[in-house]
Amino acid sequence: MTTLQPSAQSRSARLAAVAGSGQFLRLLARIREAGLLIALAAIVVIVTVQAPRFLQISNLRQILLSVSILAIVAVGQTLVVFTRNVDLSVASSVGLVAYVVRDLLRDHPDIGIPAAIAAGLLIGALLGAINGALVTIGGVPAIVATLGTLYVYRGVVFAIGGGELITASEVPQGFRDIALSRPWGIPTPIIVAAAVALVFAYLLRSTRFGRELYAVGSSPEAARLVGLSVGRRVFTAFVLCGLLCGLAGVLWGARFGSIDARAATGIELQVIAAVVLGGVNIFGGSGTVLGAVLGAILLGTIQNALIILRLNQFWLQAISGAAILLAVTADALITRRVRRSLVVRLRR
């Protein structure tokens, strides 16, 4: 706005570049999603040929169920990564909420299940708000702040629970049913995860809030110049990520038999793996919720395929690591190729 008046020629060049980069990013997202679907289809075909029961409804349901909690957290992580930040504390947040909600229902079963769920969501949002405040108000880089809260939140769970195990029989069956019930034959966590994915895909794609998040991630300076409060958007992203961790924590608490203070330890890496595999740019500003969810599903499918094919389970981690490396390498090569061809097209 207050910059120098650009010459007509350079302005048109800049417009072309902007149009090119928008087209370019959309193209990249589409290539990534198509790539993930192709990889998924390839795995399905190969595994089904070897073991037809892979395609049975019960097995597909099992895959999606095992992925659902991870996918919810991955959606939250996607929001944060969009804004050029990262939340390493997600696993600790999920574990904290899972344990606290169970603890609450065991010691005060009379507060009722809806209140316990609300408490879980609220705690999640609060944990996210602490992260967001440290980053935006405190000026602490996200990777440092959330590495710190990874330790602190996990320490808090241990402080609350000690080494104590809360078994399934100690909480009301109604709470367990949140994860174990199957309306229309579909396990509830899958429905919840699908709803979360759809809502946030819509939010990011078609609402002002979503477009602003993209803007903040692509160029914080430019976003600031057009009058966006970058800090507020980043804060909101962290709070929403915390809220989704709270939701995932409630489901975690409902789904698993016995829970101790170590619940969900280490899933931050799986979550970030799903997000990266899904094509969300770790430097912000590009990617889709759909991609992140597909990334989570791909990881879950690989895991399931190893079980079905009775392959060594110990390969799983190595394969997910290799998948991340392959995905980013392919990204880099495709980006280079596409950018080159775009430059050629713009010159004509």
Added chain:
Amino acid sequence: MTRLARWETLLAALLVALFAIGIATSDVFLRGSNFSLIASSTMEKAVMALPMTLIIIGGEIDLSVASTAGLASAVVGKSWEAGWPLWLCLVTALVVGAACGLLNGLLVTRLGLPSLVVTLGTLALYRGLASVLLADSAISNFPAGFTRFGFGKIGGTGIPWTLLVFLPLFVIFDVLLHATWIGRQLYATGTNPEAARFSAVRVANLKLGLFVISGVLAALAGIMYTARVSSSRADNAIGFELDVIAAVLLGGVSIFGGRGTLFGVLLSLAAIATLRNILALNSSNAELQSIAVGSLLILSVLGPNLVRRLRGAQPGRLAGSRSARMAEAGD
């Protein structure tokens, strides 16, 4: 530079305060055996922290160090089980570590991928390979001489052998970083890679070398860990990367590169180890340790930021307040 010096003074003061608290609250704190316990349990992380400091100063990060250590540990165990002589097992582990670092470095420097993502991938990959090698078995029939290296002391003193591995390494890295052209190029690269490249710094080769060294030293740490717990398991040293990075950042190294000293990292390693030790001596609940370490890490960045902002709020310090406002907007 003065600001950094002040940060190290703060850390030294923190260390002194921790010692005072330790002496006041526990009878065993000052015993030689307690010090050797603190030292020997920190040495693996300390060895990994040396190259990590250099890598972060150079503007990159290596999340795969603990997995590399785990893989090296698995290699030592597996090859020892296969009847190889011990020296060959150790050399093989170090070579595997170098290969791990080389892969990281090649992906980062040749393909231009972000090190955060690359080493996150290899974190899973290397740990996965370790568990493919060992499954959930443990190999623990190592010769006594090897395990004595892990938890034994030198003669009658309380000094653990592993400290004797770390100290020369520290001196070498300190000289390398603070007294040679390599260190100066590293700071230049971390501050502004473009400018460094235009000043004839071979940024890619520098970083590639660092990643290889990081792999080798992570493997060395894996060997030390294997000797200390006298067992080779796939989950050895798991999660150490977070402790190592926390120590480096608390030591005053900027996550954005270009700033920090090895002396600060040494102080922060000592402070974290002492803090953990005091908490372990005084209370049964070890969970306080992680709360304390996490808070310390956050405060180490938050504290100076808040101080800067308070100063910036004073009248007549316009430049300061503007930079504070930009920090507030959050990047």
